[in-house]
Structure formats: structure tokens, C-alpha cells
Amino acid sequence: MLHFTNSRPLRIIGPAGDILTRENLPPSDTTRWVASRKAQVVAAVEAGLLTLEEVQQRYRLSLEEFYGWQYALEHAGVAGLRVSARQQERSGRRRSRPSAARRQQRRLEPA
Secondary structure, eight states: OOOOOOOSOSEEEOTTSOEEESTTSOOTTOOOOOHHHHHHHHHHHHHTSSOHHHHHHHHOOOHHHHHHHHHHHHHHOGGGGSHHHHHHHHHHHHHHSOOHHHHHHHHHSOO
């Protein structure tokens, strides 16, 4: 007789070195997403503890939001998942591009 089992892991090691199971992942009613919770969810998906569909349903996240977390974690670690880090990244991009009003002002200034 054949017995099939779920091929998903029962537990994984999280980004902070702690053991993660489906039971100790962030609760489904989480509204305040701190960097460590985001990292746990990304790690759970990458290790196969949760599927993307389960994450979307459980946490009411869009794929775009999840992929943004995944990208930030890969490129800057847990610190990259902080809201302040993303705000700094955005403001840095804005400063590097002069606004339309500033470009117009530069054209009008005498040389």
C-alpha cells in the first residue's frame, strides 16, 4: 500500500535563526508589518512552508507587495524591509532627478 505525505517542511529556520512553523508565523490578522515579520513570511514561502496563494489569502497581500518584500530582503537584508529604508530609497531617487519646475527654471536663467 502506498502512503503519500505532504512534501512541505514542518519547520524551517527563519531569518533570525529561530525555528518557524505554520503555527508561529505572524497571525493572519496582522496589520502592523515590521521588518522581522515580513522576513518570516518571505522565508516561509522560499522554504516551501507556505505557498504564494496561501500568503495572499492568509495575509491579504498582493503579489506585488510580496515580491517587493522578497526583493528588498535579497538586496538589503532585513534592514531593507523597514519602511524608513524604502522611504530613503525613494527620496534619494527624487533628489537625483531635477523636478520639471527646476529644469524649466534652469533654462530661463541667464548663463
